[in-house]
Amino acid sequence: MAILLNRRAPLVAVLLGGGTGAVLGGPVGAVGLAAYAALGARAVRRRHARQLADRARRGELDQLCSLAADLRAGLPVTLALADGPDRIARLARAAVRLADRTGAPLADLLERVEADARASDRGLAAASAQAAGARATAWLLAALPLGGIGLGYAIGVDPVGVLLRTTVGGGSALAAVALQIGGLLWAERLGATPGRAT
Template sequence: MSADLLAALLAFAAAVLILPPRGRGLHRLTASAPTRPVALNRRWLLAPLAVTVACVGGAQIVVSALALAVVASLVIIQRSQHRRRSAAAARRTQVIEALDVLAADLSAGRPPIDALEGAASICPDFQIAHAAAKLGGDVPRALEAAADSPGADGLRALAAAWQVAEESGAAFASLTERLAISLRADEAIHRQTEASLSGARSTARILAALPVFGIALGYSLGAKPLNFLTATPVGWLCLASGLGLTALGLHWTARMAEVQA
């Protein structure tokens, strides 16, 4: 592929990706037009670019691009899982702290609506329940809806406690305090489990990164492993098998960690 052709293709891709999408205001002004063709997503404009690169660069470019896409996807998935676990842990901590504030306010004699306002200032998941309480809505149902978020499972137990207190007249403050103590104990166990599983997750990531060091070792010995993996049919089979087994191993480790947690 010549430098001029490559530069032209890269400029075309940059123009397609950088151009801003049509704003909502313009969309509202033009959506009522009687006859307007359906607008295609601008990402489809990259299809001719991909076909051109494949035809000009050959199979080696296509295989290299696919391998890089798989590796990038694995990295993105691992980072997404880590962020999701961190967000769930942070939300569980917020729910426990909000329950402590809720129990303290109820024990001090504040009305449940005001107590929910204090809890909502600690954990945003209580805001729906606070709004429902102010409007005279179904607070347990609002808490159950908020409990669908990862890490907010404790709100489902709070919804049950709220409903029991409404139907039987039980002391809601003592129920909330016991629930906070129970959730704190569960969180301590969960953190111990996460600490014990961190070694397995780290080992899986190290094993997934070992092929990179193997490729570097091959180049240090004078071989060309990337040329073999991307330019020969046997190398394509080895590359596909290696990437597939790596993805399977990471997925298996993640599933085992989720079951243990």
């Protein structure tokens, strides 16, 4: 799994997929499997990046909550969180400036920033859950050609042989791969959770 997460993962996936496809199905198989391997590697990397970002965001919110608790307890604290470029850090810096200028209790301001961010996260999670159906439908539609291949074998035809070893079949297979990948990327964009990378 570690190899799929480094910077060379798409290249490695393309080479492995292309090599395997070339051995199993010639040039059409090489292009098809290379494209699917690159799509899979991209999906794994993006999912890992989302998980890391979500974990970092939860850590920031927990740190903000503990800072507010320490302030309420009268403990000396440093606002190290305010160094980051993201929205939470900007709001924390704004809270510090507001507390300095007006004398407003910083603990209350930080708690409000944290509560707002957690409410925003709940809204984004709800939006992501609503989009899950559309993503599942897109994957189901992308998998339908496998059913067509199975149906071809069920009626006594060799659809894979036609797709990989004839000019018309090869062109159709490559067009299908391009349309499937384009459709999946389009569905991913349509189903993206607002305010969060997909």
